[in-house]
Amino acid sequence: MLVLKDIHKVYGKDKKRVEALKGINLEVGKGEIFGVIGFSGAGKSTLIRCVNLLERPTSGQVLINNVDMQKLPPRHLRKERKKIGMIFQQFNLLNAKTVFKNVAMPLIIDGRPKQEIEKKVNELLSFVGLSDKAKQYPEQLSGGQKQRVGIARALATDPHILLCDEATSALDPDTTQSILELLKKVRNELGITILIITHEMNVIRDICDKVAVIDGGVIVEQGSVLDVFSEPKKEITKNFVRTILNDEIPPTIKTFIKTKHQHSDSHYMYRVLFKGASANNPLLSNIAKQFPVDVNVIHGTITELQGIPFGNLIIELQGKPEDIKQALAFIKQQEVIVKEVDIHAT
């Protein structure tokens, strides 16, 4: 659907030269919700603007449905661009125009007949839940309602892809949630592919299928949200995951365990990650029932990723070394990820 091949973007020259993107490779499948997360200055805005060629890449290819966007003559490019909708952090609405006119604008520019515009805009306002606001002006709306207008406007030309540039960053948590639900509806009911850039991991957790982490103009890690959340590899990714899935053992518990293990070289502490169906299995009680081993839950968090439960527990197994070995072998047969925690190194 959308393929970015070795995209570089350089701004300025000589002393003012900034290499904002340093060889970005991404593939977004049809109907996917793909999130790109990074800190401020990582290159997110540049990246998303390169997709619809608001910003021309210095080198590299932007392929949409196998069409190389940069090779298109201007007339064809204008046509292809209509298949890419975009929404913005600050909504970018025309304050002097009504909600209806704002949504109608891309269709008016496109020279569509009045009747068609009327029908389409009313459908879109109903889709985003703002039928009763058609005659109002943007300043009479809340932030969430403004973003709904932004979404309706972006959908006016029936795009295949929707680009979301920090679309929820200006909104409070509840409104963020309702906009994310609307974006899910856009994908589920209209089959539109969505590319989101954000610095908020909760946005990735709540609606993305795949995630890429961008740092210093480079994608440092990417994969399915489930995989990246369960086994983040790079430090920056671990820090992002930690913002919503705190896997740090609290200092007081660390001190307690260290004292307890002071005279022992045995390591009976494990981090267990449950995802999907495994999160519903009574694993811990099964261990306690089947082996002469006590299970002590030291710390844990459970969250949901796209409706799938996802748990991260630190457990301590107490018992004879041979029994613990057997219990551990049993745990490893389950659909969970188990890692030893070296308390002396934490």
Ligand SMILES: Nc1ncnc2c1ncn2[C@@H]1O[C@H](COP(=O)(O)OP(=O)(O)OP(=O)(O)O)[C@@H](O)[C@H]1O
């Ligand atoms: N028009 C421009 N001219 C010169 N440098 C630019 C321009 N736009 C962006 N940059 C630089 O490119 C780098 C990436 O910026 P970009 O805005 O893409 O990052 P970002 O991840 O979107 O950050 P933010 O969330 O703060 O907007 C930064 O160093 C920025 O200063």
